[in-house]
Structures are given as structure tokens and as C-alpha cells.
Amino acid sequence: MTTSQVIGIDFGGTSVKLAVVEGETLLTDIHRIPTQEFESPDHLIERISRVVAEIREQHPSVSAIGVGVPGAVNFSTGMTYNLTNVKGWSEVPLRDILAEESGLPTVIDNDANCMAYAEWKFGAARGCSHAVCVTLGTGVGGGLILNNQLFRGANYAAGEIGQMSIDLNGVPGPYGNTGALERYIGNRQITEMAAEIYRQRGEEVPAVHTPEALAEMAGKGDPVALEVWTKVATCLGFSLMSVVYLLNPEAIVIGGGVSEAGALLFDPLKKTLKNSLTAECFDHLRIVPARFGNTAGMIGSSAMASELC
Amino acid sequence: MTTSQVIGIDFGGTSVKLAVVEGETLLTDIHRIPTQEFESPDHLIERISRVVAEIREQHPSVSAIGVGVPGAVNFSTGMTYNLTNVKGWSEVPLRDILAEESGLPTVIDNDANCMAYAEWKFGAARGCSHAVCVTLGTGVGGGLILNNQLFRGANYAAGEIGQMSIDLNGVPGPYGNTGALERYIGNRQITEMAAEIYRQRGEEVPAVHTPEALAEMAGKGDPVALEVWTKVATCLGFSLMSVVYLLNPEAIVIGGGVSEAGALLFDPLKKTLKNSLTAECFDHLRIVPARFGNTAGMIGSSAMASELC
Structure with missing residues (x-):
């Protein structure tokens, strides 16, 4: 196991987060x-490079950069392509820009792959040969660990669980x-689903009915939230x-905000899987919450970067 | 590439087929x-062993045995477990029995994996790093080639495309x-689907409406068969x-009897995929018929076995 100090960057739609990471520790x-x-990708990247330089003044031993981005x-x-939520972002060679500015080896991957890597190296999928x-x-x-490595596919587009169809007669997909x-269980869709059920029952739709609020309401026994x-x-x-x-993986690891609903999500999920899988597939399958929350992108991208050192 | 001579055995519900195989050649x-x-698995296996011995008298250079079976x-x-269509077959250590009887290194896998291996080594998926x-x-x-190897999963149960759901409100699965x-496009289901559509249209159901017959009828423009x-x-x-x-594979290879419908199947299949995938995933994807038919099991299992030599 390498123990390099690396700058982990998690490129989110709200904020770009940076920290010095060693293994699983910030x-x-x-x-x-x-x-x-920021008005343009250029300005934003310039700012990121400046923060990277500042961090390195404090931590001269930093030897690589890892970046996770929310897109292709x-x-x-x-x-990088089409980063949603970032104005004017289309094709940007983000890795090479950051590497050139810093002179450090740099790696970049999408955020779901970074999450999978973090969970596999240090978290809930540690020790698994095959994990989803x-x-x-x-x-x-989604991110896949198959045969003891992150599986990226032919065009680095693998793992798109959100685009898989659950109903060939269902709602339109993107x-x-x-x-x-994704069109059933994205945050917005969950909120809309709740509003719809309240309305169908002739009940008032609560002012706040986000997934978080619905988790709290379900915890108090609200029948709509439970549904x-x-x-x-x-x-x-x-x-x-x-x-x-x-x-046929050994583990399914579930993270992200909605997973914080805990047993409300995990109990019926396990039941659905138990009732629809062969014993062969289900009996050896662990279905577990992710260990890392908001830090998964930084930890995962750093773990990838530390392998460059 | 090894060029050993191997006995390839394809264990089917109708017949067990054996041949001496070298590379892709019988x-x-x-x-x-x-x-x-045969009354029992024991008698059947005894017979297989005898045929293996006979073959070896003619081909003393045979150096391994590969077996493909239709089941887990x-x-x-x-x-091996639950071979459908074979009386009294439950848990049978088929590989070890054949290896002991023959004294030859023996490998065994399910028939879909053997097919995938044959297509990857010598057929339509040759040269692919990732193929389905x-x-x-x-x-x-189904059988999966991922990162230049056959992917078997945690319990050797991967690749069960037939058990994947296309409709969470659909017909019951096994x-x-x-x-x-599988409950939509297995041979029997195709035959039943056709009968149902003929009846709905108030038309007489043709005496023979198997997939093969339906392919022929569709070729002649029969609207039900086309539907x-x-x-x-x-x-x-x-x-x-x-x-x-x-x-995100490079190729999808489709074999088996139904695939012989050719363009009747491949044209609408490609259209469905083109209309539902991102350009990123579709543009580099080949959707092709399998090269090997009834010999895929023998060629694939032999290719696995030749790697033992």
C-alpha cells in the first residue's frame, strides 16, 4: 500500500473541494x-491551480493530484465532457491543465468511479474481488470493481446503473x-413521487418533502413517506x-444522500433482492452502506493518484 | 497461441457431442x-469415458479434455448442479470423474461461457477486450469477456442475461x-407470443409456428411473424x-437458434439500441452474429482446456 500525500479534488456542482489526503485520511x-x-471554466481552473499552489506551500511533500468530476x-x-452545473464547460483537458500548472502527476475520473475506488481500497468493499x-x-x-480492479469499459463509460431500464413501458429516459x-429514484423524482401520492390520497403535500424530509417523516411512521x-x-x-x-458480485455498496435513509431503504431493498435472486447469488451477497460520504471523491481520486507515485 | 489437441465435449439435453479439437478446427x-x-448419470458418464478412451486410441496426442454443460x-x-433435461442429475463432480478416468487435465464450464470463449478466441469477438x-x-x-478474460463472478454465476428483468411489472420469472x-424470448415464449397474436387478430394459428418457422414466414412478409x-x-x-x-462493451455477439433469423432480428435490435444508448456507447459498439453454431461448446471448452496443457 502506497502512503503518498496527494491533493484530492472533488469537483462538485456547488463547490470544488480540495484536501491533502494520505490513504483514507484527510x-x-x-x-x-x-x-x-466563476464566469468560465478558465477562471475556475485558474483558481483551482492557485489553491493547489497554496496547499503545496504548506505541504511540500504532496506528490500527485487526483480529481473526481461529475460527468463523462x-x-x-x-x-472531461459536459460537466453538468458548470457554465460553459464542454471539452476541457482538465487533467493536463492541472498537471502542467503544478508539474505533478495527475489522474482524473468520474465521481462514481472515485467513490467505488475509495470504498474498495478503504471502505465497505475492502477485500472484495467483485463489487458494485x-x-x-x-x-x-455507479462504479464497478471486477476481478480486483476498477472496470471502466471500452470508452470509459461503464457503470451507468442510473441509465439501465427497469421498465420497457416506463417513463422516458434522457x-x-x-x-x-434515474428517472424513478433521483432526488427530484423522489420528491415528485411523494407529492403525487399525497395528492392521490387527498392529503396536503408537506411544504418540504425532499428525500431527507421523507426519511424523517417515515421514521415517525408517516404512511406516504413509508410508501x-x-x-x-x-x-x-x-x-x-x-x-x-x-x-454475480460479492457486495453492493450504496452511498449518496438517499442512502442515509438507512433501514427505510436497506430493509425493503434486501427483501426485493432476496425474493428475486437465486440462493446461489443472494446468499453470498452483502448489501451495505458506503463508508465514506462527502469525502469519497477526494479519497478515491487520491487513491488513484497515489498509484502514479 | 497453444495448438494442443483436446477432446471437446458439449453436454446437451439431446446428445452429448465429442470431437477432437485443435484451435478452432474439429x-x-x-x-x-x-x-x-441412460438411466442414471453414472451410466451416462461411464459411456462418455468409454468414448473418450476410444477417441484417444485413434488420437493418442490428445492432451486434455474440455466440457461445456447446460447448467450451473x-x-x-x-x-456440476441441476443439469436440466438430464434424469437424476444433481450434484455431480463431473470434471474430477472424467479427469480420473482419463488421467487427462480436464476443465468444465457452462455452455454460455464456452460459447463466449470460442467467439472471443476464434470468432466474432476476437480481439475484443470487452464483449457480451x-x-x-x-x-x-450469456457470457462476458471483460478486461481480456472470461468473467465468471464471485460464485461462477455471472452472465445470466436471461434472468435480468426488462419490466418490473412484467411476467413472473423463474x-x-x-x-x-428469458420469459419473453425463450423458444417456447416466442412460439406462444405468435399464437397469441394470431388469435388476437382472429387468424388461424399455423400448425408450425416455432422460431424457425416464424423466421421463414417473416421472410415472406407475414405480418404476424414480422410483429x-x-x-x-x-x-x-x-x-x-x-x-x-x-x-460499455466493444461488441455484442448473438448466437443460438433464434439468432438465425438474421436481419429480422438484427435490424430492429440495432435500431432499439441506437435509439436508447448515448452516442458514446453506441458508436463504437458492434452488434454481430456468432461465428460458431453447434460447435461453439466443443471449441470453447477445448480452448479453455488447451490452456491447461
Whole structure:
């Protein structure tokens, strides 16, 4: 196991977070750059490079940079595409810009892959040869550990669990992929699902009915909130059932905001999987929450970067 | 590339087929043992061993045995389970029995994995780092080539494309897996689908409406048969769309009897995939027929066995 000190960068839609990371430990506070305050990608990247330089003054032993981004990345070329929520971002060779500015070896991957890598190296999937990692949030992302390595696919596009279909007669998907999981259990869809059920029952829709609020309400026994979580777990469960039949993993690791619903999500999810998988596939399968929350992107990208050292 | 001479055995429900194989070439005629004529697994295996011994008298240079079976196999222990269509077969250590009788190194895997291996080594997936192979027949099987190796999963149960769900509100699956692909496009289901559509239209159901007959009828423009193939392609396409979002392969290889419908199946299948995948995933994806037909099991298992030599 390498123990290099690395700058981990988690490129989020709200803020770009940076910290010095060693293994699974953040050695510094998290520096936050508000993503939306910059007029262009150039200005934002300039600012990131400046923060990287400042951090290195304090931590001269830093030997690499790892970056996780919320969108498509070509892991091999370091080119990033279509970062949602970032004004004017299209094709940006982010890895090479940061590497050139800093003179440090730099690695870049999408945030779901970074999460999977963090969980596999240090978290809930540690020791697994084959694990499926899912992040639940605005969208649904995924990262795969197969045969003891992160599996990226032919065009670095593997792991898109959120785009898998659970219903060929279902709701429209973003790419013509009718029934896309993401369109059932993304944060916004969960909120809409709850509003719809309240209305169908002729009940007033609570002012706040985000996933977090629904988790709290379900904890207090609110029947609509409970119904929402059962539906979310069923949709997720059907998707994961198909993933398990295809990949026969040892573990499914679930992270992201929605996963914080805990037993409300995990109990019906496990039930769905138990009732739809062969004993062969289910009996050896662990279905577990992610260990890392908001730091997974920094820890995972740093772990990838430390392998460059 | 090894060029050993190996006995390839394809253990089918109708007959057990044996031949001497070198690379992709069968060096002998195929010996057929009628599977159903034996009272017990013991008698059948005894007969197989005798044929192996006879073959070796003619081909003393044979240096290993490869076996493909239509059911669950533990690749590591060589134990076979629940071979459908074989009377009294439950847990049988087939690999070790054949190895002991013959004194030859022996390898055993399920038939879909053997097919994938044959196509990857010598056929339509040759040169691919990542390929998804599907066999269409009584059931729907699958085998995965990922990162330049056959991917078997944690319990040697990976690749079960036929058990993936295409509709969480769909028809019952064999293991509680509602919407299982196999229950839409297995041979029997295709035949039933056709009968149902003829009846709905108030037309007489043709005496023979098997997949082969339906392919011929569709070729002549029969609208029901054409509708059947479009539906089959749509169901298969939805399942493969999900597989592609998850694994981002370079190629999808389709074999088995139903695939012989050719353009009737491949044209609407490609259309479904083009209309539901991102350009990133679709543009580099080849969707191709398998090269090997009934010999895939013998060639694939032989290729695995030749690596033992």
C-alpha cells in the first residue's frame, strides 16, 4: 500500500473541494471553491491551480493530484465532457491543465468511479474481488470493481446503473432509454413521487418533502413517506437484481444522500433482492452502506493518484 | 497461441457431442451419445469415458479434455448442479470423474461461457477486450469477456442475461425475478407470443409456428411473424441496452437458434439500441452474429482446456 500525500479534488456542482489526503485520511481541512462564482471554466481552473499552489506551500511533500468530476471523463486522455452545473464547460483537458500548472502527476475520473475506488481500497468493499457501488443523489451513478480492479469499459463509460431500464413501458429516459432507473429514484423524482401520492390520497403535500424530509417523516411512521421508500427500494432493487444476475458480485455498496435513509431503504431493498435472486447469488451477497460520504471523491481520486507515485 | 489437441465435449439435453479439437478446427467427426437413453448419470458418464478412451486410441496426442454443460457449474471445483433435461442429475463432480478416468487435465464450464470463449478466441469477438455474448434458445444464456478474460463472478454465476428483468411489472420469472428476459424470448415464449397474436387478430394459428418457422414466414412478409420478431428484438434490445450502460462493451455477439433469423432480428435490435444508448456507447459498439453454431461448446471448452496443457 502506497502512503503518498496527494491533493484530492472533488469537483462538485456547488463547490470544488480540495484536501491533502494520505490513504483514507484527510490531513487538512477541506478548501472549498464555489463552482458557480466563476464566469468560465478558465477562471475556475485558474483558481483551482492557485489553491493547489497554496496547499503545496504548506505541504511540500504532496506528490500527485487526483480529481473526481461529475460527468463523462476519458480516463486515458484526461479529457472531461459536459460537466453538468458548470457554465460553459464542454471539452476541457482538465487533467493536463492541472498537471502542467503544478508539474505533478495527475489522474482524473468520474465521481462514481472515485467513490467505488475509495470504498474498495478503504471502505465497505475492502477485500472484495467483485463489487458494485451505487451513488444515489440528483442522479444515480455507479462504479464497478471486477476481478480486483476498477472496470471502466471500452470508452470509459461503464457503470451507468442510473441509465439501465427497469421498465420497457416506463417513463422516458434522457437518451431514449425508457424506464431509466434515474428517472424513478433521483432526488427530484423522489420528491415528485411523494407529492403525487399525497395528492392521490387527498392529503396536503408537506411544504418540504425532499428525500431527507421523507426519511424523517417515515421514521415517525408517516404512511406516504413509508410508501415512497418502499417504492424507491423496489425500483433500485429491480435494477440491482439485474446487475447481480449479470455480474454475480460479492457486495453492493450504496452511498449518496438517499442512502442515509438507512433501514427505510436497506430493509425493503434486501427483501426485493432476496425474493428475486437465486440462493446461489443472494446468499453470498452483502448489501451495505458506503463508508465514506462527502469525502469519497477526494479519497478515491487520491487513491488513484497515489498509484502514479 | 497453444495448438494442443483436446477432446471437446458439449453436454446437451439431446446428445452429448465429442470431437477432437485443435484451435478452432474439429479434427474428427462429432461422436454423439443420446443423453436421454441412460438411466442414471453414472451410466451416462461411464459411456462418455468409454468414448473418450476410444477417441484417444485413434488420437493418442490428445492432451486434455474440455466440457461445456447446460447448467450451473463451479468452475473452480468442477462440480456440476441441476443439469436440466438430464434424469437424476444433481450434484455431480463431473470434471474430477472424467479427469480420473482419463488421467487427462480436464476443465468444465457452462455452455454460455464456452460459447463466449470460442467467439472471443476464434470468432466474432476476437480481439475484443470487452464483449457480451448471448445465446438464444430454450433459454437465454450469456457470457462476458471483460478486461481480456472470461468473467465468471464471485460464485461462477455471472452472465445470466436471461434472468435480468426488462419490466418490473412484467411476467413472473423463474426465481421471483419478475420480467425475466428469458420469459419473453425463450423458444417456447416466442412460439406462444405468435399464437397469441394470431388469435388476437382472429387468424388461424399455423400448425408450425416455432422460431424457425416464424423466421421463414417473416421472410415472406407475414405480418404476424414480422410483429413477433420486432417484439423479440425490442425485449432483447432493452435488456442489452441495460447491459451496455453497465459494461460499455466493444461488441455484442448473438448466437443460438433464434439468432438465425438474421436481419429480422438484427435490424430492429440495432435500431432499439441506437435509439436508447448515448452516442458514446453506441458508436463504437458492434452488434454481430456468432461465428460458431453447434460447435461453439466443443471449441470453447477445448480452448479453455488447451490452456491447461
